[in-house]
Amino acid sequence: MTSIPDGNSPLPAAFRAVGSSSFSDFLASYAPDLLPHRRALPAGATVDAPHGTTIVAATFPGGVVMAGDRRATMGNIIAQRDIEKVFPADEYSCVSIAGTAGIGLEMTRLFQVELEHYEKIEGTTLSLDGKANRLSQMIRQNLGLAMQGLAVVPMFCGYDHEVGGGRIFSYDVTGGRYEETNYHSVGSGSLFARGALKKLHRPGMTAEQVVTVLVQALYDAADDDSATGGPDLTRSIWPVVYVITEDGARRLPDDEMGPIVRAVVEGRLTEPDGPNASPPTGA
Amino acid sequence: MTTPFYISPEQIMKDKADYARKGIARGRSAVVLQYDAGILLVAENWSPALHKISEIYDQIAFAAVGRYNEFENLRIMGVRIADLRGYSYDRRDVTARGLANAYAQTLGTIFSSAGEKPFEVELVVAEVGDTAADDQIYRLTYDGSVADEHGWMVMGGQTEPIAAYLEQNYAEGLGVDDAIRLAVRALGEGNPGTDGPRRIEANQLEVAVLDRGRPTRKFKRLTRARLETVLGTDAPAAAPAAPAPAGDAAPAGDGAERPATGPQPPKPGETSTGDGDGGPAL
Numbered sequence A: 001m002t003s004i005p006d007g008n009s010p011l012p013a014a015f016r017a018v019g020s021s022s023f024s025d026f027l028a029s030y031a032p033d034l035l036p037h038r039r040a041l042p043a044g045a046t047v048d049a050p051h052g053t054t055i056v057a058a059t060f061p062g063g064v065v066m067a068g069d070r071r072a073t074m075g076n077i078i079a080q081r082d083i084e085k086v087f088p089a090d091e092y093s094c095v096s097i098a099g100t101a102g103i104g105l106e107m108t109r110l111f112q113v114e115l116e117h118y119e120k121i122e123g124t125t126l127s128l129d130g131k132a133n134r135l136s137q138m139i140r141q142n143l144g145l146a147m148q149g150l151a152v153v154p155m156f157c158g159y160d161h162e163v164g165g166g167r168i169f170s171y172d173v174t175g176g177r178y179e180e181t182n183y184h185s186v187g188s189g190s191l192f193a194r195g196a197l198k199k200l201h202r203p204g205m206t207a208e209q210v211v212t213v214l215v216q217a218l219y220d221a222a223d224d225d226s227a228t229g230g231p232d233l234t235r236s237i238w239p240v241v242y243v244i245t246e247d248g249a250r251r252l253p254d255d256e257m258g259p260i261v262r263a264v265v266e267g268r269l270t271e272p273d274g275p276n277a278s279p280p281t282g283a
Numbered sequence B: 001m002t003t004p005f006y007i008s009p010e011q012i013m014k015d016k017a018d019y020a021r022k023g024i025a026r027g028r029s030a031v032v033l034q035y036d037a038g039i040l041l042v043a044e045n046w047s048p049a050l051h052k053i054s055e056i057y058d059q060i061a062f063a064a065v066g067r068y069n070e071f072e073n074l075r076i077m078g079v080r081i082a083d084l085r086g087y088s089y090d091r092r093d094v095t096a097r098g099l100a101n102a103y104a105q106t107l108g109t110i111f112s113s114a115g116e117k118p119f120e121v122e123l124v125v126a127e128v129g130d131t132a133a134d135d136q137i138y139r140l141t142y143d144g145s146v147a148d149e150h151g152w153m154v155m156g157g158q159t160e161p162i163a164a165y166l167e168q169n170y171a172e173g174l175g176v177d178d179a180i181r182l183a184v185r186a187l188g189e190g191n192p193g194t195d196g197p198r199r200i201e202a203n204q205l206e207v208a209v210l211d212r213g214r215p216t217r218k219f220k221r222l223t224r225a226r227l228e229t230v231l232g233t234d235a236p237a238a239a240p241a242a243p244a245p246a247g248d249a250a251p252a253g254d255g256a257e258r259p260a261t262g263p264q265p266p267k268p269g270e271t272s273t274g275d276g277d278g279g280p281a282l
Helices: A023-030 A101-122 A128-141 A190-200 A207-224 A254-270 B009-025 B068-088 B096-112 B159-169 B176-189 B224-232
Strands: A055-060 A063-068 A072-074 A077-080 A086-090 A093-100 A152-160 A165-171 A177-180 A183-186 A240-245 A248-251 B030-035 B038-044 B053-057 B060-066 B121-127 B136-140 B146-149 B152-155 B205-211 B219-221
Touching: A023 A101, A023 B068, A055 A093, A055 A152, A055 A165, A055 A190, A055 A207, A063 A086, A063 A093, A063 A152, A063 A207, A086 A101, A086 A240, A093 A101, A093 A128, A093 A240, A101 A128, A101 A152, A101 B053, A101 B068, A128 A152, A128 A165, A128 A177, A152 A183, A152 A240, A165 A183, A183 A190, A190 A207, A207 A240, A207 A254, B009 B060, B009 B096, B030 B060, B030 B121, B030 B159, B030 B176, B038 B060, B038 B121, B038 B176, B053 B068, B053 B205, B053 B219, B060 B068, B060 B205, B068 B096, B068 B121, B096 B121, B096 B136, B096 B146, B121 B152, B136 B152, B152 B159, B159 B176, B176 B205, B176 B224
Parallel strands: A063 A165
Antiparallel strands: A055 A063, A055 A183, A063 A240, A072 A077, A086 A093, A093 A152, A152 A165, A165 A177, A240 A248, B030 B038, B030 B152, B038 B205, B053 B060, B060 B121, B121 B136, B136 B146, B205 B219
């Protein structure tokens, strides 16, 4: 592996070379071993690694909310009960990962440094589309590993100051980027979560209402998907939720999440299938 | 066969040091000082786009004077080193000391290399700690010498009157607004007009802080509006003595818009090994 400069010996020329503003381009030229996708697996090999499962996101006027459950599984084993799958990418955007946890976490870290590096070098931030496309390229580079079972499927959300609202981007393993309207979900429990979102989410909701809707959707995902973790009342482990607005991304602290989750669970005690969608007006 | 022309190493080093000092002395100055909640960086800079002060990492800032393309090159190098270290180890493993060493090695190698001209730059790597006692301010000069500073420091052209002003007026534990006013008044002492110290306006300044109260990323640029609020309460000085420089935006730095005040003459007996005017070399 390339040695990391300690400042006590003359630096390699790469550090002063005129180059791009991209940190991963710099890594590719100087220390390619540090890139997440530079691993060679023997052909046909599969690796049993923890997987992150359901993430959900939905917009509201003024921003977007992103949430993830806390379970990582390895086959039929619960690998971790309080894993985090939603991360701030920079001040105004968040990225979350479903799929192979190790690769996803590393990709997230590189993506965070990538955005910050660009910001420091250029003195300005990338556009939200620029960030979304950059993530797309990183997933594309991972395709070789994805075909061997180490797939990462992230979701990217951010506040776009040019558009004046929150936006959601989803991806496929080939790096395809798709912008979603209103709401989206990724991961093994996403089919169930998306059904819940479809019934409960309305475009004019407040941020608080959207948070509750996302918690309901995660509950439904956990209800029917064994790889998605439900609210852990005994250990007080709540979903990780970020609300992104014009003022930046904010993680909802436990003391705000606790009452919301307890209220949702309380409701399920009398109505196990969850709240009814409001009937069509005039029906 | 002609006798090879001989120049003593002392003379070569002296010429290089003079050359670098002359370049630096043409520019406008910058001041770095500790205030009650962190470290303040103030540079006289007429360009709104070309920065002399910038963020390197979470708790580390960079400020430089001299030739723009040279210190920009060093700044990018610092960001690359910091991001690489933080990515491969941990964010806590990125330190100003490590960066200062990297800069010292680079500047020292260039200064003593036969093929390259010395960099005409002077720079500061500042790291804000949990308390004022943990703050670190490293000053680097064109020859790669490093000094560890405390309280305040000034670099650039005509630093003596600025340093004298700060020496007299600086106190520990200043609030941020007072610190800004002090720094700006001090900068006005450099290159004074016929009517005495200049009054420097908000649009001629670049100001940033490393605020230890901020989460993770401590660096924050202060906006023009904020500066106007702070400086507006200053007693208005006599008519601004500074003549508006022509064509200031030249990326070649702050150089040339003002007649060179001349390099600081080498101190008597100095052999120009490069200690320069940068305080004690480490």
